[in-house]
Amino acid sequence: xxxxxxxxxxxxxxxxxxxxxxxxxxxxxxxxxxxxxxxxxxxxxxxxxxxxxxxxxxxxxxxxxxxxxxxxxxxxxxxxxxxxxxxxxxxxxxxxxxxxxxxxxxxxxxxxxxxxxxxxxxxxxxxxxxxxxxxxxxxxxxxxxxxxxxxxxxxxxxxxxxxxxxxxxxxxxxxxxxxxxxxxxxxxxxxxxxxxxxxxxxxxxxxxxxxxxxxxxxxxxxxxxxxxxxxxxxxxxxxxxxxxxxxxxxxxxxxxxxxxxxxxxxxxxxxxxxxxxxxxxxxxxxxxxxxxxxxxxxxxxxxxxxxxxxxxxxxxx
Amino acid sequence: xxxxxxxxxxxxxxxxxxxxxxxxxxxxxxxxxxxxxxxxxxxxxxxxxxxxxxxxxxxxxxxxxxxxxxxxxxxxxxxxxxxxxxxxxxxxxxxxxxxxxxxxxxxxxxxxxxxxxxxxxxxxxxxxxxxxxxxxxxxxxxxxxxxxxxxxxxxxxxxxxxxxxxxxxxxxxxxxxxxxxxxxxxxxxxxxxxxxxxxxxxxxxxxxxxxxxxxxxxxxxxxxxxxxxxxxxxxxxxxxxxxxxxxxxxxxxxxxxxxxxxxxxxxxxxxxxxxxxxxxxxxxx
Numbered sequence: 001x002x003x004x005x006x007x008x009x010x011x012x013x014x015x016x017x018x019x020x021x022x023x024x025x026x027x028x029x030x031x032x033x034x035x036x037x038x039x040x041x042x043x044x045x046x047x048x049x050x051x052x053x054x055x056x057x058x059x060x061x062x063x064x065x066x067x068x069x070x071x072x073x074x075x076x077x078x079x080x081x082x083x084x085x086x087x088x089x090x091x092x093x094x095x096x097x098x099x100x101x102x103x104x105x106x107x108x109x110x111x112x113x114x115x116x117x118x119x120x121x122x123x124x125x126x127x128x129x130x131x132x133x134x135x136x137x138x139x140x141x142x143x144x145x146x147x148x149x150x151x152x153x154x155x156x157x158x159x160x161x162x163x164x165x166x167x168x169x170x171x172x173x174x175x176x177x178x179x180x181x182x183x184x185x186x187x188x189x190x191x192x193x194x195x196x197x198x199x200x201x202x203x204x205x206x207x208x209x210x211x212x213x214x215x216x217x218x219x220x221x222x223x224x225x226x227x228x229x230x231x232x233x234x235x236x237x238x239x240x241x242x243x244x245x246x247x248x249x250x251x252x253x254x255x256x257x258x259x260x261x262x263x264x265x266x267x268x269x270x271x272x273x274x275x276x277x278x279x280x281x282x283x284x285x286x287x288x289x290x291x292x293x294x295x296x297x298x299x300x301x302x303x304x305x306x307x308x309x310x311x312x313x314x315x316x317x
Numbered sequence: 318x319x320x321x322x323x324x325x326x327x328x329x330x331x332x333x334x335x336x337x338x339x340x341x342x343x344x345x346x347x348x349x350x351x352x353x354x355x356x357x358x359x360x361x362x363x364x365x366x367x368x369x370x371x372x373x374x375x376x377x378x379x380x381x382x383x384x385x386x387x388x389x390x391x392x393x394x395x396x397x398x399x400x401x402x403x404x405x406x407x408x409x410x411x412x413x414x415x416x417x418x419x420x421x422x423x424x425x426x427x428x429x430x431x432x433x434x435x436x437x438x439x440x441x442x443x444x445x446x447x448x449x450x451x452x453x454x455x456x457x458x459x460x461x462x463x464x465x466x467x468x469x470x471x472x473x474x475x476x477x478x479x480x481x482x483x484x485x486x487x488x489x490x491x492x493x494x495x496x497x498x499x500x501x502x503x504x505x506x507x508x509x510x511x512x513x514x515x516x517x518x519x520x521x522x523x524x525x526x527x528x529x530x531x532x533x534x535x536x537x538x539x540x541x542x543x544x545x546x547x548x549x550x551x552x553x554x555x556x557x558x559x560x561x562x563x564x565x566x567x568x569x570x571x572x573x574x575x576x577x578x579x580x581x582x583x584x585x586x587x588x589x590x591x592x593x594x595x596x597x598x599x600x601x602x
Contacts, residue, residue: 018440026452136337140589144528144582146535149574152555156567255447259536273448274540277455289452293443 004308012297019293020075024068027286071286080287085279090287094269101261101268103180105253107188109246112196117242119196120203125230127208135200142197147256151190151263158186187264191256195249202245206238213237240310247303254292331594338590344583352398361389363396363549372566382568384554386547390568393549394576400550401580404465404534409526412469416476417519423477424484425507435481438474446471447533454537459545467542468533472526479518487514517595524588528581535577551577 062070074081080090123135210216211234219229258270265271269288276284332339351358361379367387375382381390423434441449449471457463487493493510501509535552537543544550554573 014436015439015443018436019443022440022444023452026456133337140582140585141578144532144580144585145578146532146552146555146574146581148536148539149555149570149577152570152574156570159564160567251445252447254445255536258447258451259539262540273451277451278541285452285455289444289448292445292448296445297443 005305008301008304012301016294016297019297020072020290021068023286023290023293024071026289027282028064028067075287075290081283083276083281083284085276085281085284090284093272093284094287094291097267097269097272100266101257101270104184104187104191104257104261104266104268107184108191108195108253108256111188111192112199113246115192116196116199117203120200120242121207121230121235123200123204124207124211125226132204135204139197139200142193142200145193147190147194148259148263150193151187151260154186154190155263183266187260187266190263191253191260194256195253198249198252199242199245203238203242206241207234210234210238240307244303244307247299247306250299251296254296331590335590335594337586338594341583341586341588341590344579345587348398348402348580348583351395352402355395355399359389359392359395361392363388363393364547365389372569374566375568381572382566384566384569388547390554390572393554394551394572396549397551397554397573397576398580400461400544400548401531401534401577404461404468405527405531405580405584408465408468408530408534409472409523411465412472412530413476413519413523413526415469416473416478416522417480417515419473420477420480421484421507421511421515424481424488425503425511434477438477441471441474442478444471446475446529447536450533450537451540451542454542459542461544461548461550464534464537464543467537468530472530476519476522476526479522480515483515483518484511487511521588521592521595524584524591528584528588531577531581531584 071081078091080094082088083090083093086093119135119139123132126132207230211230216229216234219233254270257268258273260266261268261270262274273285273288273292275281276288331342365388367383369387370379370383371385371387373379373383373387379389379391381394383389384393419434419438423431444452450467453470454463454467457467488511493506496510497506534543534550535555538550538552539556541556544553546553551573555570
């Protein structure tokens with residue numbers, strides 16, 4: 001097992017390096033001069049000295065490789081540069097917004113797991129009945145209905161029926177748990193709807209496959225009650241793909257965070273990305289995209305390792 | 318003699334065996350018809366701003382009401398179908414095809430080529446789909462063709478990965494060895510023997526990505542990174558704060574969202590049933 005872990009850890013290093021390179025290149029391939037864009041340019045009338053100063057400030061006058069090296073070196077020391085929009089270090093801006101996004105992510109995952117797994121089980125056990133169809137349609141709905149539209153509908157409903165106004169500042173749960181919950185409940189449900197839809201479908205299909213296995217058939221033949229079979233035997237074996245799914249759906253969680261935070265005007269990491277892009281705040285965009293990729297790779301790694309831990313066959317390939 | 322399987326018979330069989338999939342297909346067809354007949358169906362010019370009827374409620378003159386510029390919402394939604402379908406089909410088709418070709422090449426040529434391509438795909442896969450599309454779209458600027466490019470690029474490694482694994486197992490088949498022993502050129506082996514046998518995963522991931530591409534376009538346009546005003550993209554119609562329209566004109570955020578949901582719903586239903594039909598392990602009892 002340790003060898004497997006070591007191997008996988010080694011493998012992600014070139015991947016992360018490649019991802020960093022990709023992010024860096026994407027940001028530099030911009031058609032047009034970044035410095036020019038930022039200064040604004042007064043209908044073609046730009047002070048060349050201002051331009052040169054801006055380029056120097058951005059470090060654009062250095063050769064590409066040097067720029068990359070400087071950035072990478074900074075990344076390794078957790079220094080992502082300074083935001084062009086706020087003038088604060090990127091790391092600081094990030095740390096302010098991280099708790100909200102984390103809480104949103106964790107709560108959404110929790111909600112979806114609590115709802116989705118029982119629903120998926122129900123649909124599998126009653127396959128091809130009305131229960132199954134309803135659950136399937138609702139969960140396909142969760143995949144089809146744009147997440148941000150669910151959020152928009154929530155806001156519509158809240159404003160029209162309850163005269164609700166969006167909260168202005170984020171209250172951490174340890175300061176005032178009730179306020180925190182009331183702020184986050186709707187975004188959590190919005191993000192959680194899609195998340196639980198996917199988990200429901202996966203639980204259902206995995207449980208269906210497991211129920212066809214021979215050891216289940218033996219249990220039926222022995223005369224065990226349906227409940228015992230499903231819960232004690234089938235469920236445990238079908239949890240593995242579901243766990244990996246929870247890991248891989250993390251990607252959609254991040255994407256969901258981006259749009260949902262924008263819809264609900266929450267001051268989280270997701271909206272930070274969108275705002276930074278709108279402001280052409282390249283150091284921030286670069287840092288955030290890289291960090292998102294980084295966490296995505298780590299989560300996938302953890303998922304793979306969990307899978308290998310549960311299923312010894314994987315380790316010895 | 319077995320009865321001949323005509324197109325009509327296959328369709329009827331599909332409808333009977335997979336009603337959900339048939340419903341999905343019907344929705345897709347309806348969307349395509351709407352997109353094709355915009356001139357006939359749309360009562361107004363979707364770009365025409367009539368400041369006399371801003372925020373008009375749905376009525377006989379404007380079935381879906383009007384938006385903040387007085388543009389007829391129904392016409393904009395009808396034209397929006399074109400954009401959704403265009404982006405959806407083009408982006409997923411391009412992404413999946415390029416990905417599939419890369420996957421087959423990688424699997425067939427093996428060795429250094431395979432290693433290099435796999436590393437490249439791994440790097441691309443390090444980014445969540447929407448995030449990568451967002452980054453690319455932000456560079457290219459808000460325009461329809463840029464959205465297509467931005468959405469298709471994350472699809473490439475995902476399609477490549479799926480097709481590559483199938484191609485690897487196809488490659489091991491005896492008939493491939495036989496045809497190679499008979500002197501078939503590499504091109505012939507790939508085109509005539511390997512490609513046809515990876516069609517199943519290719520179609521599966523294609524249909525899976527169609528709905529995702531439409532959603533991605535909606536999300537990107539909503540964030541201001543996709544279609545630009547005044548293009549009638551459904552996602553774009555949803556942008557601007559729902560808060561500001563909530564009391565004045567709630568129909569503005571509702572109808573485009575319904576359209577998007579319906580479209581993706583249709584694609585997902587159809588894709589699901591297609592996958593069930595193509596994957597022998599998943600057929601119901």
